[in-house]
Amino acid sequence: AQSVTQPDIHITVSEGASLELRCNYSYGATPYLFWYVQSPGQGLQLLLKYFSGDTLVQGIKGFEAEFKRSQSSFNLRKPSVHWSDAAEYFCAVGALNNNDMRFGAGTRLTVKP
Amino acid sequence: DTAVSQTPKYLVTQMGNDKSIKCEQNLGHDTMYWYKQDSKKFLKIMFSYNNKELIINETVPNRFSPKSPDKAHLNLHINSLELGDSAVYFCASSQRAGAGGEQFFGPGTRLTVL
Numbered sequence: 001a002q003s004v005t006q007p008d009i010h011i012t013v014s015e016g017a018s019l020e021l022r023c024n025y026s027y028g029a030t031p032y033l034f035w036y037v038q039s040p041g042q043g044l045q046l047l048l049k050y051f052s053g054d055t056l057v058q059g060i061k062g063f064e065a066e067f068k069r070s071q072s073s074f075n076l077r078k079p080s081v082h083w084s085d086a087a088e089y090f091c092a093v094g095a096l097n098n099n100d101m102r103f104g105a106g107t108r109l110t111v112k113p
Numbered sequence: 114d115t116a117v118s119q120t121p122k123y124l125v126t127q128m129g130n131d132k133s134i135k136c137e138q139n140l141g142h143d144t145m146y147w148y149k150q151d152s153k154k155f156l157k158i159m160f161s162y163n164n165k166e167l168i169i170n171e172t173v174p175n176r177f178s179p180k181s182p183d184k185a186h187l188n189l190h191i192n193s194l195e196l197g198d199s200a201v202y203f204c205a206s207s208q209r210a211g212a213g214g215e216q217f218f219g220p221g222t223r224l225t226v227l
Contacts (some may be wrong), residue, residue: 043203046215
């Protein structure tokens with residue numbers, strides 16, 4: 001079965017600074033990869049997803065992520081963070097032949113003024 | 114128009130009680146899920162139904178019983194509630210099973226067992 005690791009439990013960045021959240025996955029075949037964001041007290045909202053094709057995917061709210069098969073990674077990036085980006089971010093991996101999506105433990109993002 | 118809705122949003126109850134959480138999706142999806150998010154924000158799948166049929170049943174106590182009266186609804190019934198059941202429960206849906214596709218989440222139900 002697939003699995004996901006998010007090495008950083010908590011990251012703090014200044015508003016306007018760039019952001020990179022790390023995600024590593026384990027799966028034997030081509031994975032389906034997702035980033036979700038959870039604002040306090042809210043459900044999960046999809047930021048972006050990778051199924052195939054171009055390894056750099058663009059998402060909502062100015063986020064992007066790059067799939068690197070050689071590193072089994074799918075890191076999330078944003079060039080300039082806004083205070084409203086403070087939230088919990090989850091990386092998830094799905095697989096073609098099942099709908100059992102596995103989530104990472106999440107990375108909490110704090111944005112300093 | 115809410116895509117995936119859950120009721121109630123908050124549920125506070127005593128140990129030993131039986132409670133239900135309802136979930137409805139209006140996206141026309143075939144597959145629905147229940148997840149449990151613990152106090153450390155770890156999100157773990159509990160059940161998955163495809164066209165009213167159970168397809169994923171993780172190691173969950175049999176006090177938890179999902180019920181899918183139709184494709185658009187997946188309710189979660191919990192018997193004999195325990196302190197450790199306190200968590201946020203999320204319902205989700207996806208277009209179909211077996212495609213590893215995007216899941217749409219409800220707003221969550223925060224269950225507190227006293």
